[in-house]
Every structure is written in C-alpha cells, then in structure tokens.
Amino acid sequence: MTHDSRQARWENRTEAPLAVASLLYLISYAVLVLASGLPGAWRGVCLSVIFAAWAAFAVDYAVRWRLSGQGPRFVRSHWLDTLVLVLPLLRPLRIVHIYEAVQRRQGRPRLPLHARVVTYAGLSVLLLGFAGALAVYQHEHAAPGATILTFGDSVWWTSATLATVGYGDVAPVTPLGRVIAVGLMLCGLALLGAVTGSFSSWMLQVFTREDDERPPGR
The missing domain is CATH 1.10.287.70 (Helix Hairpins)
Structure with missing residues (x-):
C-alpha cells in the first residue's frame, strides 16, 4: 500500500472526528471566556476539552506526517495544517472540512x-x-x-x-x-x-x- 493511499484513508477516517473536536473546542472556549462566574469544576471540564482537542490535532498531524513519507517537507507542503496546530484561533476552521468531506463521498460536488x-x-x-x-x-x-x-x-x-x-x-x-x-x-x-x-x-x-x-x- 502506497503512502498516498494510507494517508488518504487516515484523512477520510479522521475528518469528521476532527471537525467535531473543533466544534467542541470552540464551544468550550466560548463558555470559558463568556461565563465569568463559571464554577471551578465546569471550568476544569472546559479546559480539559480544549487540551483534548489540541491533542487530537497534534496526533493527527504527527500521523499524517509519518504516513506522507515527506519528512520535513511535510511542514512546508501542509503549511495551513501547521498553522491550525500552532494557532488556536484557526482550529475552528477544521469544521469547514465536514462539507468538503461529504461532497467527496458523494462522488462530485x-x-x-x-x-x-x-x-x-x-x-x-x-x-x-x-x-x-x-x-x-x-x-x-x-x-x-x-x-x-x-x-x-x-x-x-x-x-x-x-x-x-x-x-x-x-x-x-x-x-x-x-x-x-x-x-x-x-x-x-x-x-x-x-x-x-x-x-x-x-x-x-x-x-x-x-x-x-x-x-x-x-
């Protein structure tokens, strides 16, 4: 099995879960910022969801880097994914991939x-x-x-x-x-x-x- 097919299978399997993780990240971050009187337990839950979402992005990035076989070139050829991993502000953009994934599974947009x-x-x-x-x-x-x-x-x-x-x-x-x-x-x-x-x-x-x-x- 080639690197491209293995990477494509991984991306197809993880697109929806990562989009859900992006949505949960955004909701948890919004609650954390806007709910000023949030109890300590709920604040801990929101922080846990935020860090778990980041961990999911990091694991996905590492696996796709490994499956690509490109080495350091992966960072340059996937610069948007690198920014999404590094900059929290861009992580909700992964939600957009849900629409793209659905279109691809239907054969054509x-x-x-x-x-x-x-x-x-x-x-x-x-x-x-x-x-x-x-x-x-x-x-x-x-x-x-x-x-x-x-x-x-x-x-x-x-x-x-x-x-x-x-x-x-x-x-x-x-x-x-x-x-x-x-x-x-x-x-x-x-x-x-x-x-x-x-x-x-x-x-x-x-x-x-x-x-x-x-x-x-x-």
Missing part, C-alpha cells in the same frame, strides 16, 4: 466551483469572526485603557476588521490583542480576495457564454 468558494469563505468568516471576537474580548476587556469592554464591542470590532473597514471607534490596546488584529486583517484580505476573484471569474464566464450564444451579425 453539488455546487459549482464559484459557489463552493463563496460557501467556504462565508463559513470561514463566521468561524474566524466568532473565535477572533472571543480571543480579543478575553485579552482586552479588563486591560487598562481598553475600549473593547463587552463581547458586543468585540464582535463589532472583529466584523469591521474582517471586512477591512476599520472604523477606529474601538481598537485593541494589548500586545496580544494587536497580534490577533493583524491576523484577522490578513485573513479578511485573503477571504475577500478569494470571493472577489471567484465572483469576477463567474461574471466573465456568464458574459462569454452570452457572447457565444448570440446569433451572428448581432
């Missing part, structure tokens, strides 16, 4: 490429926005001179940042909050570029099809 790009980008914006708002609120609301005082403020700021608007009415003041802000800006630009490029390509295809179907001489 039901949606055309442009619709899939918009769908993936929309899900990614929602997941990144929620996780980013949680992270910024956690590090900002109690900081001296903070302007992001409530979770609503954090959601508003995150939405403006991902949309590359940047009103400036609220902004992070802590070093970690600003690092998260830079990451969200980069993600917002990348997702906006993907959606814009896909929409432009779709429009060009529509106009080209209309020109080809137009009777000669008109």
Whole structure:
C-alpha cells in the first residue's frame, strides 16, 4: 500500500472526528471566556476539552506526517495544517472540512466551483469572526485603557476588521490583542480576495457564454 493511499484513508477516517473536536473546542472556549462566574469544576471540564482537542490535532498531524513519507517537507507542503496546530484561533476552521468531506463521498460536488468558494469563505468568516471576537474580548476587556469592554464591542470590532473597514471607534490596546488584529486583517484580505476573484471569474464566464450564444451579425 502506497503512502498516498494510507494517508488518504487516515484523512477520510479522521475528518469528521476532527471537525467535531473543533466544534467542541470552540464551544468550550466560548463558555470559558463568556461565563465569568463559571464554577471551578465546569471550568476544569472546559479546559480539559480544549487540551483534548489540541491533542487530537497534534496526533493527527504527527500521523499524517509519518504516513506522507515527506519528512520535513511535510511542514512546508501542509503549511495551513501547521498553522491550525500552532494557532488556536484557526482550529475552528477544521469544521469547514465536514462539507468538503461529504461532497467527496458523494462522488462530485453539488455546487459549482464559484459557489463552493463563496460557501467556504462565508463559513470561514463566521468561524474566524466568532473565535477572533472571543480571543480579543478575553485579552482586552479588563486591560487598562481598553475600549473593547463587552463581547458586543468585540464582535463589532472583529466584523469591521474582517471586512477591512476599520472604523477606529474601538481598537485593541494589548500586545496580544494587536497580534490577533493583524491576523484577522490578513485573513479578511485573503477571504475577500478569494470571493472577489471567484465572483469576477463567474461574471466573465456568464458574459462569454452570452457572447457565444448570440446569433451572428448581432
């Protein structure tokens, strides 16, 4: 059995469990951040789920590295998986793989490429926005001179940042909050570029099809 087939079988078996782990990670993190009066026992449960989810990502990464047979090149060729493992903010993005896995098992995607790009980008914006708002609120609301005082403020700021608007009415003041802000800006630009490029390509295809179907001489 080749390395590729073994790795593909492993990925097919672990996609759904890892997506569930991502969802549980996001829920536990949200409860931990938003429930300020959480009892110690429930706080311990949330922390255990968060660390268990990270351990699942780490095991999956190590196994796929081993099965790939690429050695250190695996890190470079799977840079997104490396970022998801290192940066907690990106772990909820694994939930998007549920849709992709279902489409592959059905033999072919039901949606055309442009619709899939918009769908993936929309899900990614929602997941990144929620996780980013949680992270910024956690590090900002109690900081001296903070302007992001409530979770609503954090959601508003995150939405403006991902949309590359940047009103400036609220902004992070802590070093970690600003690092998260830079990451969200980069993600917002990348997702906006993907959606814009896909929409432009779709429009060009529509106009080209209309020109080809137009009777000669008109």
